[in-house]
Amino acid sequence: MRLWRRPERGREIPLAMRLLSGPVIAAMRLIQDLTVTGTENLPASGPAIFISNHTSHLDGFVVAVALYQAGIPPRFMAKKELFAEPLGTALRALGQVEIDRDAPGGAIEQMAEILDEDWSLIIFPEGTFTHDPAGWPMRAKTGLARLHEARPNVPIIPVSHWGNERIIHQWTGRIRWPRILHRTERVLLHFGSPIELTGATYREQADSAMTTIAHEVARLRAELGRPMGTPPSERFEPEALNHRLRRQARQDAKALRLAMKKVRRAKLRARVRRLFGRP
Structure with a gap:
């Protein structure tokens, strides 16, 4: 299904969102060739939790449109850092939700209240762009599982996409102008069927959601002619990598201290030998 059509479900749209939708959609049409599938899996009414992989600055725009x-x-x-003025005023007018990541308990309660008001939410469970070297979805935060526990009857819709990362680099922010100017980059987005979180712990449930998205990402990459095989069985975890790097840094620092100690001892012995005229 091609993306560029008018809304047809009759949901309430905030005024600021209606005013900005035209320019945003036009801009997206200019920079990418976007195809969306799976809209039959969207709920006809009521709230839903949409969870998506995160690879680029454009992800939010693509999912939102x-x-x-x-x-x-x-x-x-x-x-909450994004809500500093003047951007904060625009985000609030668009109905976006400020969240304090240092107070996860309050964030869950805040999201639950929004769902109770019959609004749907879009969440990037990874919390940031993926650090996985191959671009696979990495390990998610457990907030999704906690929110599901608080509102178990709200459907969870997986959103998988691929292609944005080839337009704007996620870490350097470098824009690939030839791809934009010639609109040569295909981007695929798929809304999956509602999923059940499986597992005995929050961690296992969050991992099960990202596994579903990862397998759909693999299908989209193959459809775009960039197959990467099957996703890894273990999700990439930035915290574990940071821990290993810190541990390696401590080990390197210890090795450096020992080496410098040996150098100082060697210099001291050399001075003593010179002092007493020993070779």
Whole structure:
């Protein structure tokens, strides 16, 4: 299904969102060739939790436009740092939700209240761009599982996409102008069927959600002619990598101290030998 069509589900759309939707959709049409599938899996009414992989600065725009065109006002959970003025005024007018990541308990309660008001939420469970070297979805935070526990009857819709990362690099922010100017980059987005979180712990449940998205990402990459095989059985975990790097740094620092100690001892012995005229 092609993306560029008018909303048809009759949901309430905030005024600021209606005013900005035209320019945003036009801009997205200019820079990428976007195709959306799976809209039959979207709920006809009531709230839903949309969870997506995160590879680029464009992800939020792509998911938001796809939902808006399906008649679902896109509301994101965004870190509070983004709500500094003047951007904060615009985000609040668009109905976006400020979240304090240092107070996870309050964030869950805040999201639950929004769902109770019949609004849907868009969440990037990874919390940031993927650090996985191959671009696979990495290990998610457990907030999704905690929110599901608080509101178990709200459907969870997986959103998988691929292609944005080839337009704007996620870490350097470098824009690949030839791809934009010639609109040569295909981007695929798929809304999956509602999923059940499986596992005995929050961690296992969060991992099960990302595994579903990862397998769909693999299918999209193959469809785009960039197959990467099957996703890894273990999700990439930045915290574990940081721990290993810190441990390695401590080990390197210890080895450096020992080496410098040996150098100082050797210099001291050399001075003593010179002092007493020994070779």
